[in-house]
Amino acid sequence: MSATMELVCPAGTPASLRAAVDAGADAVYVGFRDETNARNFPGLNFSRGELADGVAYAHDRNVKVLVAINTFPKAGNPGPWMKAVDDAHEIGADAVILADIGVADYAARNHADLRRHLSVQASASNPEAIRFYAEAFGIKRVVLPRVLTVAEIAALNTQIPVETEVFVFGGLCVMAEGRCSLSSYITGISPNKEGVCSPASHVRYEEEGDVLVTKLGECTVNRFSAGEPAGYPTLCKGRFLVKGKPQYLFEEPTSLSVIHMLPELAEAGVTALKIEGRQRGRAYVAQVVAAFRKALDAVATGEPVSAEELATVTEGRRETAGVYKRDWR
Amino acid sequence: MKRSQPQTKRSQAQAGAPPLTPFLLAGLALRPVPPALLQPFLTFSMRAIERRHPSLFERLSGVEEPEFLIDPTDLPFAFLLSIDPLLPTLTAYTDAEGLEPTATIRGPLMTLVHLLEGRIDGDAMFFSRDLVIEGDTEAVVALRNAVDGAEIDVVEDVLAFLGPLGSPARIAFQVGAAIFSRAATDMETLRSALIAPALKRSEAQAAELKDLEDKVAGLSQEPRRGRRRMPVKKTKKTDTE
Numbered sequence: 001m002s003a004t005m006e007l008v009c010p011a012g013t014p015a016s017l018r019a020a021v022d023a024g025a026d027a028v029y030v031g032f033r034d035e036t037n038a039r040n041f042p043g044l045n046f047s048r049g050e051l052a053d054g055v056a057y058a059h060d061r062n063v064k065v066l067v068a069i070n071t072f073p074k075a076g077n078p079g080p081w082m083k084a085v086d087d088a089h090e091i092g093a094d095a096v097i098l099a100d101i102g103v104a105d106y107a108a109r110n111h112a113d114l115r116r117h118l119s120v121q122a123s124a125s126n127p128e129a130i131r132f133y134a135e136a137f138g139i140k141r142v143v144l145p146r147v148l149t150v151a152e153i154a155a156l157n158t159q160i161p162v163e164t165e166v167f168v169f170g171g172l173c174v175m176a177e178g179r180c181s182l183s184s185y186i187t188g189i190s191p192n193k194e195g196v197c198s199p200a201s202h203v204r205y206e207e208e209g210d211v212l213v214t215k216l217g218e219c220t221v222n223r224f225s226a227g228e229p230a231g232y233p234t235l236c237k238g239r240f241l242v243k244g245k246p247q248y249l250f251e252e253p254t255s256l257s258v259i260h261m262l263p264e265l266a267e268a269g270v271t272a273l274k275i276e277g278r279q280r281g282r283a284y285v286a287q288v289v290a291a292f293r294k295a296l297d298a299v300a301t302g303e304p305v306s307a308e309e310l311a312t313v314t315e316g317r318r319e320t321a322g323v324y325k326r327d328w329r
Numbered sequence: 330m331k332r333s334q335p336q337t338k339r340s341q342a343q344a345g346a347p348p349l350t351p352f353l354l355a356g357l358a359l360r361p362v363p364p365a366l367l368q369p370f371l372t373f374s375m376r377a378i379e380r381r382h383p384s385l386f387e388r389l390s391g392v393e394e395p396e397f398l399i400d401p402t403d404l405p406f407a408f409l410l411s412i413d414p415l416l417p418t419l420t421a422y423t424d425a426e427g428l429e430p431t432a433t434i435r436g437p438l439m440t441l442v443h444l445l446e447g448r449i450d451g452d453a454m455f456f457s458r459d460l461v462i463e464g465d466t467e468a469v470v471a472l473r474n475a476v477d478g479a480e481i482d483v484v485e486d487v488l489a490f491l492g493p494l495g496s497p498a499r500i501a502f503q504v505g506a507a508i509f510s511r512a513a514t515d516m517e518t519l520r521s522a523l524i525a526p527a528l529k530r531s532e533a534q535a536a537e538l539k540d541l542e543d544k545v546a547g548l549s550q551e552p553r554r555g556r557r558r559m560p561v562k563k564t565k566k567t568d569t570e
Contacts, residue, residue, distance in 0.1 A: 013478030015447065042467050043388045043474030200467040207461060229456050253456075281477040284450035313453045 005265065006272040007296055008066065008165060009289045012044040012279055017054045017065075019282040024293030027064035029097060030054065031195075031278065036084040037068045038121055039278040040195030052091045064094035068278075070119035071195045072100045072178075082106050089114045097143065098122075099178055104137035117141040117165070121178035121192065127159035134162050141165055143274060145177050146256065149326050150264050157269035166265060168258050169288055170276025171315060172322055173197075174236050174251040182235040186217045198234045205233075222253075229253070229317040237315075253316030258324050259292065262299045284313050364406055364421035371408070371419045377486045379417060386414055388475035395431035395468040401438035412472075432464030434472075447477045 009025035011017035020028045031037025033045040046054060055065045067088040073081045081103045088096050089111040096114060098104045099121035107116055120143040124130050133139040141163040144153065157164055175182065183197045184190045191197035204215040210226035214233040221238040223246070224230045231237050231253020239246045256276070258265070265273065273296070275288055288310060295305045311317055379386065389395070389412050400407040407425045411418045422428065434441070440459055443449045451473045454460040462469050 012474060015478045015480045041470055041474065042391055043471035043478075200470040203466040205462050205466065207463065212458065224458070227458065230458055231456065279474075280452055281450040281473070282447050284453065287450075312457070313450055315452075315456060317456055 004300065005262070005270060005296060006165075007289070007292055008272050008274045010170075010275055010278040010280070010285060011054070012039065012041070013282065014046065014050045014054050014057075016278075016280075016282040016285045018057060019286040020289050021058050021061050021063045023286045023289035025063055025289050027066055027094070027272070028054075028058055029066040029068055029274075029278070031068045031070075032084050032087070034080060034084075035193070035195045036071055036081050038070050038119075038191065038195050038197075039068075040071075041279050042200060044279060048087055048091065051088075051093075055092050059092070065092075066095045066097055066117065067093045068097040068119065069103060070097050070099040070121045072121075072192050073102065074193055078102060078106075085111065085114070095141075098137075098139075101133075101137070104133070104139070108137045112138070115140055117143060118162075119143055119178075120145055120167070123176050123178045125156075127156060130156075130160045130162060134160070141271065143167075146173065147176075147323055150261065150268050150324050153265070153270060154268035163271035164269070165272035165274050166270050167256055167276055168262070168265070168273045169292065169310070170255055170280075171232070172251065172254060172256040172320065180236070183216070186219050186235065198232065203233045231316040252318070254318040254320045255314035255316075256322045257310060257314065257319035258321050259295050259310070260305055261321065261324060262295055262305060266299060280313075287313060364423055367406070367421045371421060374483070374487055375417055375419045377489070378481060378483075381486045381489065382479040382481055385475050385479035385481070386412065386417060388478060389471055390414065392468050392471045395465065395472070396429075397468070397472060398425055398428060398430035398433040399441060400425065400433055400435040401441055402435060403437050430464060431468045432462065432466070432472075434469060435461040435463075442483060444473070445476055446481050446483060447479075451477070 006026040007024065008027045008029055009020040009023075011020050011028045011030050017028050017030060030051065031039055031045045032051070033047055034040065037045065039045065051065075051067070058065045067084070069081055069084045069088065071081075081100065085096055085098075085103060085107045094115060095117050096107055097117045097119045098107060099119040104116060104118075107114060116137060116139050118124055118130070118133050118139045118141065122133070122142075123145050124133060124142055125145045125147055130139075130142050133142065139162055142160070143165045144156075144167075146167055148156065153164065153166065173180070178192055180191065180197075183199075184192075187199055187202040189196060189199050189202070198216055202217045206213040206215065208223075212224040212230055214221045214224070214230070216233050216235060219235070219238075221233045221235060222231065223239070236250045237248065237253050238250075239248050241247075242249070262273070273292065275292060277284055277288070291310055298305050311319060392412070394414070395412050397410040397412075398407055399410055406421045406423060409418075409420045409422060409425075409428060409430060411420070425433075436444075436454065436459055440449070440454060444451055444454065444460075451460065455462065
């Protein structure tokens with residue numbers, strides 16, 4: 001059993017990067033301040049200069065920096081994505097996280113020494129697909145979509161020549177990642193090309209007395225009654241009227257948390273654990289990274305993982321083990 | 330750009346009671362104070378933050394000069410933050426009616442200060458409904474990210490800006506912080522005492538409700554246990570089955 005799984009942590013700002021490093025991250029993943037990454041939120045992400053400073057800070061403390069370039073270039077305009085790969089290489093990033101095969105091919109041909117990871121946005125979940133990415137573009141690690149049980153991950157790991165990275169905490173995308181068009185349908189802005197699901201420019205929060213109404217464009221996504229914990233205004237976690245009754249159609253507002261399954265994931269041959277949340281504040285980053293660092297250290301020494309209180313930072317203040325334990329099957 | 334319609338302090342009070350904090354009491358005492366008297370301190374604080382954290386305003390450059398109404402629910406004042414890249418300003422108002430901010434952010438003062446300093450996570454505060462956001466969400470998200478990335482420490486920023494006066498001001502602040510801490514503890518004790526009877530009633534009602542739910546669950550199972558099975562008529566099996 002491998003007890004040295006790598007802890008890969010999010011950072012949306014230089015301050016969050018430092019918080020992640022200081023809290024015990026093995027690697028921090030970031031994005032440039034543009035549409036080349038899947039967290040293209042206003043006021044978030046790194047300028048080239050900020051990334052250079054961040055890489056220096058992390059490397060001084062033996063922590064890696066991974067740059068997510070994980071959206072799909074718009075037809076006829078691949079330039080920003082290729083420039084992002086060039087700049088990540090020049091700045092000294094330890095790896096780039098890619099989704100598009102054209103960008104992966106560009107990185108492999110022009111920067112063979114730059115380690116390439118396959119983003120969850122590529123939605124590669126079977127051995128054939130993953131082997132193709134490894135053989136064609138020299139992908140060294142695949143970030144698995146959140147659709148596999150632990151047993152399926154263990155089986156997959158015996159059939160592929162690359163490392164696997166899995167999400168262990170944070171926002172839970174329940175759709176086929178990289179292929180979901182729900183948000184695009186309502187807003188006209190694509191998470192997969194423009195890097196933002198449920199863009200803030202189209203989100204409205206309205207207080208109707210004690211009721212919080214969340215809207216995406218003209219579509220009411222949810223109505224939270226007084227005291228009811230709220231969630232993100234994403235359609236996949238919306239509560240809609242079905243035969244006159246408000247119901248969650250796909251998933252309720254909840255976050256993924258498998259802090260208690262780390263030994264099982266290690267047993268399944270997982271190389272790296274990913275915490276979601278580049279859009280979250282540095283207080284979240286510090287709290288969650290510290291909790292997982294402590295848990296990983298406990299696993300490494302064979303001690304039980306203590307029950308860390310992470311519920312306060314979860315969406316809807318609820319958590320789930322998601323598909324890792326497919327109880328409903 | 331869509332403008333949010335800020336609630337006045339009166340309508341906000343109708344929407345939800347402010348938390349019982351030392352600021353609430355201090356605010357009551359400050360109510361007769363004209364906001365103009367606060368202005369020199371607010372302007373001074375803004376200059377201190379602007380000078381120490383230029384990246385904050387640089388991160389907001391993608392948003393078109395937004396104005397945020399920062400509305401602490403336990404103070405009789407609200408503050409209008411104008412993000413003019415050349416001269417950002419913070420202005421106090423006792424009545425926000427008539428203002429047309431880009432967005433409004435409402436919550437207890439300490440929550441807002443902790444958010445400003447990145448000590449708590451804004452999304453978590455939103456999930457728990459401790460924070461109310463109205464108006465242009467994109468502008469709020471940009472402000473949140475910019476502020477969180479700036480590593481602001483309100484006290485340190487102001488003290489650093491004071492220069493040689495920083496040391497005596499630090500001592501004064503430490504004394505004030507100790508008084509505040511004691512007051513906060515006392516207020517929490519007072520709050521607990523005030524809500525204790527209501528809490529006791531609520532717990533009794535919850536127990537009663539649970540009892541009723543158990544009875545209903547038991548009743549819904551009883552007929553099933555007592556129900557007699559109807560004899561099933563046997564039919565000849567055919568080849569097509």
